[in-house]
Amino acid sequence: MTTDVSIPENIRELVKGVLKGLFEFIDAEVVPLEERDREILADERKFFGPDGRMVDQALDARRDVRMKSAEAGFYPMYAPEDIGGGGIPVTAMVFTQEGVYRRYGPGRPYIAWAKGLLSQPIVASFVDGPSHMLASANETMRKQYLPSLLKGEKTLCFALSESDAGSDVWSIKTKARRDGDDWVINGSKQWITNAPYADYAVVFAVTNEEMVAKRQGGITAFIVEANAPGYSMDGVLPVMGHQGGDCGSLTFENVRVPGDHMLGQLDQGFQVAMFGISEGRIAIAASCLGMSEYALDRCLDYAQQRVTFGKPISEYQAIQFMLADMAIDIYTTKYMVLQTARLIEAVPQGGRLPVKEISIAKAYAVETCQKDYDRAIQIHGGMGLTNELPLEEGFRIARTLRIPDGTSEIQRRTIARQLLRGDTVF
Amino acid sequence: MPHIICCVKQVPDPETPASQFRVDEAAKKVVPVPGIAPVPSQFDTIGVEAALRIKDKTPDTTITILSLGPESYRDSIKHSLAMGADEGVLINDPALYEADHWVTAQVLAAAIGKLAPFDLVICGRQAVDWDMGVVGSTIAEILNVPCITIAKEIQYKDGQVVVERVLLDGFETAESPAPCVVTVSNELGEPRYPQLRQIMAAARKEVKVWTASDLGLDAAQLKNLVSLERLYVPEVKVETEIIDGETPQEKAEKLALKLREAKLI
Ligand SMILES: Cc1cc2nc3c(=O)[nH]c(=O)nc-3n(C[C@H](O)[C@H](O)[C@H](O)COP(=O)(O)OP(=O)(O)OC[C@H]3O[C@@H](n4cnc5c(N)ncnc54)[C@H](O)[C@@H]3O)c2cc1C
Ligand SMILES: Cc1cc2nc3c(=O)[nH]c(=O)nc-3n(C[C@H](O)[C@H](O)[C@H](O)COP(=O)(O)OP(=O)(O)OC[C@H]3O[C@@H](n4cnc5c(N)ncnc54)[C@H](O)[C@@H]3O)c2cc1C
Numbered sequence: 001m002t003t004d005v006s007i008p009e010n011i012r013e014l015v016k017g018v019l020k021g022l023f024e025f026i027d028a029e030v031v032p033l034e035e036r037d038r039e040i041l042a043d044e045r046k047f048f049g050p051d052g053r054m055v056d057q058a059l060d061a062r063r064d065v066r067m068k069s070a071e072a073g074f075y076p077m078y079a080p081e082d083i084g085g086g087g088i089p090v091t092a093m094v095f096t097q098e099g100v101y102r103r104y105g106p107g108r109p110y111i112a113w114a115k116g117l118l119s120q121p122i123v124a125s126f127v128d129g130p131s132h133m134l135a136s137a138n139e140t141m142r143k144q145y146l147p148s149l150l151k152g153e154k155t156l157c158f159a160l161s162e163s164d165a166g167s168d169v170w171s172i173k174t175k176a177r178r179d180g181d182d183w184v185i186n187g188s189k190q191w192i193t194n195a196p197y198a199d200y201a202v203v204f205a206v207t208n209e210e211m212v213a214k215r216q217g218g219i220t221a222f223i224v225e226a227n228a229p230g231y232s233m234d235g236v237l238p239v240m241g242h243q244g245g246d247c248g249s250l251t252f253e254n255v256r257v258p259g260d261h262m263l264g265q266l267d268q269g270f271q272v273a274m275f276g277i278s279e280g281r282i283a284i285a286a287s288c289l290g291m292s293e294y295a296l297d298r299c300l301d302y303a304q305q306r307v308t309f310g311k312p313i314s315e316y317q318a319i320q321f322m323l324a325d326m327a328i329d330i331y332t333t334k335y336m337v338l339q340t341a342r343l344i345e346a347v348p349q350g351g352r353l354p355v356k357e358i359s360i361a362k363a364y365a366v367e368t369c370q371k372d373y374d375r376a377i378q379i380h381g382g383m384g385l386t387n388e389l390p391l392e393e394g395f396r397i398a399r400t401l402r403i404p405d406g407t408s409e410i411q412r413r414t415i416a417r418q419l420l421r422g423d424t425v426f
Numbered sequence: 427m428p429h430i431i432c433c434v435k436q437v438p439d440p441e442t443p444a445s446q447f448r449v450d451e452a453a454k455k456v457v458p459v460p461g462i463a464p465v466p467s468q469f470d471t472i473g474v475e476a477a478l479r480i481k482d483k484t485p486d487t488t489i490t491i492l493s494l495g496p497e498s499y500r501d502s503i504k505h506s507l508a509m510g511a512d513e514g515v516l517i518n519d520p521a522l523y524e525a526d527h528w529v530t531a532q533v534l535a536a537a538i539g540k541l542a543p544f545d546l547v548i549c550g551r552q553a554v555d556w557d558m559g560v561v562g563s564t565i566a567e568i569l570n571v572p573c574i575t576i577a578k579e580i581q582y583k584d585g586q587v588v589v590e591r592v593l594l595d596g597f598e599t600a601e602s603p604a605p606c607v608v609t610v611s612n613e614l615g616e617p618r619y620p621q622l623r624q625i626m627a628a629a630r631k632e633v634k635v636w637t638a639s640d641l642g643l644d645a646a647q648l649k650n651l652v653s654l655e656r657l658y659v660p661e662v663k664v665e666t667e668i669i670d671g672e673t674p675q676e677k678a679e680k681l682a683l684k685l686r687e688a689k690l691i
Contacts, residue, residue: 016463016501017508017625024619073622086622 006334007095008342015095018088022074022100026122029068030110033061037110044115048244052236053196054117058109065110065121066129066152075123075152078283079130083142084150090341094286096123098334101290102297106397107390113287113397114390116242118193118404119155125283126276127158127193133202133276136264141223145200156223157198159189159250160273166191167410169204169273170215174252176205176222183207183222185255188234191404195248196236199226202276203252208267221269223261230255240396280405281358282344285337285365288401289330291394292369295376296326298391302380313379322375329368337361352425356418363411370398428487428582428604429544430477432511433534433565434470436495436502437555439463447659454657456555466502469550473610474506475617476580477548481510484582488512490541494533496523500633507628508620514633515541521645522638526652531564533648536641538569545604546587551576551611559609566607574600578613 007015040046040057049055054062069075078093079085088096100122104111112120119128126133130149137146148154165171174187185205195201203222211218224231230253237247264272303314303323313319340361343354373395377384384391402408438447439462448457458464466474474491481487489511493499496518503514517537525533538547547566552559566573578597579590587602592613620628638645669684671677685691 013504013629014626017504017620017629018622020505021508021620021622021625028616028619071621072619073625077622086626 008091011089011092011095014088015092018074018077018092018096019099021072022096022122023103025069025072025074026100026104026111030065030122033065033110034108037061041109044243047109047115048238048242052238052244054244054246059197061110062121063152066124066155069122070150070152076130076150077123078132078279079124079150080132080135083130083134083137083146085130090282090344091338093283094289094338094341097283097286098290098293101287102293103290105294105298105390105394106291107393114393116239116245116247116396116400118400119246124149124152126279128155128198131276132279133158133263133272136221136272136275137223138260138262140260141263145223148199154199155194155197156200156202157192157194157250158273158276159192159195159201160204161191162188163190163249167407169219169270170212172204172206172219174203174205176207176220176257179256181259183220183257183259183261185222185224185252185257187252189250191237191247192250193404194246195250196233196246200224201226201231201250202263202272203250204269204273207269211267217267217270219269219273220266221263221272222257223263224252224255224257228255228257240400242396277405278344278358281362282337282341284401284405285333285340285361288365288369288398289333289337291398292326292330292333292372295372295391295394296323296330298389299323299326299376299379302383306381319379322379326372326375329372333361333365333368336364352423356415356423359406359411359414359418362406363408363415366398366401367408370395370402373398428480428484428546429490429541430480430487430546430548430582431490431492431538431541431544432470432473432477432506433547433549433561434474434491434493434502434506435467435550435553435555436464436493436499437467437553439465440468440554449657449659451656451658454654456657463501464498466505467550467553467555469552469554469610469612470502471506471509471617472612472614473548473550474509474511476577476608476610476614477546478510478618480546480580480582490515490544492534492537492541493517494522494525494530494537496520503633504628504631505620507631508625509618510620510624514631516633516635517637517641518635519637519645522648524650525648526650527558527560527564528651529648531561531568533638533641533643534561535565535568536643537636538565540636540641543605545585546580546582547571547605547607548580549607549609551609562607562609569605569607572602572606573609574602574606575609576611577608578611580608580610580614 047058066075077086077088081087107114109115109117111122124130162172176183176185201224203224204219206212207220208218232251234249236244238245303319304312306313340357376391442459442462446459450457477489490513491503491506491511492515493503494517507514549562563573574589576592577589578592581588585604587604587606589600589608591598591600592611669677669680
């Protein structure tokens, strides 16, 4: 009767169950914390300290949410089962990310993206906690680091970009040299999400310059503890007008790490990085989809209430066209992201790696999300601009996301290269 | 091995914004709101919580979820399984979609008979859509077992059910030998939210589907006792009148007179 055919049958019950469970978890455990902390949540000058770091009250609340969510199994749910995660398939992730952002919207830092923070306390991603990327950890690393990461007690950061190496990953300068059984790391990283708060960093460093020069490897992913001598967090880099955030820079001065503190193989860190980044791209796309739906829902309510010149503005074609354009974006994004997720899931069964599709989905979802928030603000008139509604926050998030995890231009570069290599399958 | 059967009804989400709530007066039906999924009736989820609290203390308890309704009711059964219940049974028979409380209770009682032996049947004090509050006690009547209503706590030990009941002005403790029917109220406390592992297990778990004939019933013989005459959204009119007066005493006196005139005091 009310069968929701938009969810593929093999995951329908799982998706419905997870969404209902997550909503109940958030309503029972997170919303009361938001009410308790209303004062700091309403004012960034109270939410962030003068150094741009979240104040202790906010950090504690977010840790509390992570750990409770971990206890209920939601926090590491996208990580594979063999490292202790929930093993939720990518297609199901599309619906759960969509559902959370559609219901709660942007601007709620105890739940997900907000206030310039790109880590989500209710569920881990490759930039802060357990994810598929960690499946490449060796036994020792798994034993040493996974338990506290899975519990949400500790977090990590993904340190690849540098001031002179963003899009062009191959030009990173951070180096690791062998010293006996250890590695010694020198260099710096910039724009690293969660760096100001992380207990561990996955640091990408050059271990073989010749290989890097030929772009054939030579970069290794190391697991480094934030309290290691020589490791320093140089400061928060607030973005888009926020008073603080979770983006930061790191410096390594002769940071010594034991020989087995690696993800993946020596000189093969680039694969590890691309694994994490691809995982991130599809999750970003699904979350943007939910954010756009949240905006459309608010617009439909508002446009039918708001009266100008004696009529609800929903009766004006100018407004109707904006609503319709949002719907066109949402529908195309949804099925593009879902199809890409299906292709990703088919890879282990011998499917082709959907490189261009992942780039198409990431670029399209963030770009349309930004357009949709622009429309939503316009439909709300002056109210749309105020900090009272999370629409301006949604706009800022969507705008931000055109840069990390591959800029829109880099996605197009990837798409074009695939086309020119003969990948013209759609 | 105690066996508890929880009856769970699915209802339109009570959080549906009033602006989106519509009824089809000709069909005498509530129109489902697209995008807002129906939910298990709140008191029934509390009933599942009551059963799970017994299972927490007596882990070899089996909890069976029983629901009468169309295929979509499976969602509420799955939710209860995700909370920690063991088995689910859906009675799905198009001939029973229009069942009133009397037919519903007969069908549920027949299903409970088929699921016997059982120690305890838990129902919500009322379903949050129609608020009739009679199915639980009618089931007890048909099964010829005791019924304790409006529970805030249920304890089960050695064949004895001890229930703390909510009264208008306090609480009372009632005891009954098992098997019996207990209806629960929101004073029992917040139901737990499901955990990912149980959600995943619930998604894979099979729900048994029965029809009236599987229960040895002839749907044609089951006649509603209640018929719905008219379904409509009442119009609520609010009129405001400001009572004037020089002093608070004068205003109060005028207000009292008005209230008496309106036969409110
Ligand atoms: C909020 C935020 C969070 C981030 N989090 C992380 C993180 O957790 N970990 C991490 O390692 N990094 C992170 N980054 C870094 C991010 O990955 C880089 O900012 C991004 O890759 C772009 O690099 P860049 O800033 O150096 O810009 P550049 O690479 O210098 O690019 C500048 C401009 O040139 C364009 N461009 C560059 N090359 C080409 C080309 N070949 N063709 C066409 N156009 C091109 C770009 O699209 C862009 O418009 C984050 C960044 C931000 C803003
Ligand atoms: C930063 C800021 C500064 C301001 N400063 C001043 C000031 O100094 N003095 C002052 O008096 N006001 C000021 N305003 C108010 C400003 O003029 C109004 O916000 C503006 O006129 C829009 O009105 P509104 O916000 O009520 O939106 P609404 O009029 O409610 O419009 C909502 C949406 O409906 C659309 N719409 C409305 N009617 C129609 C129609 N007939 N056909 C098609 N579309 C329609 C609008 O374009 C908009 O997209 C300021 C507003 C802001 C945000």
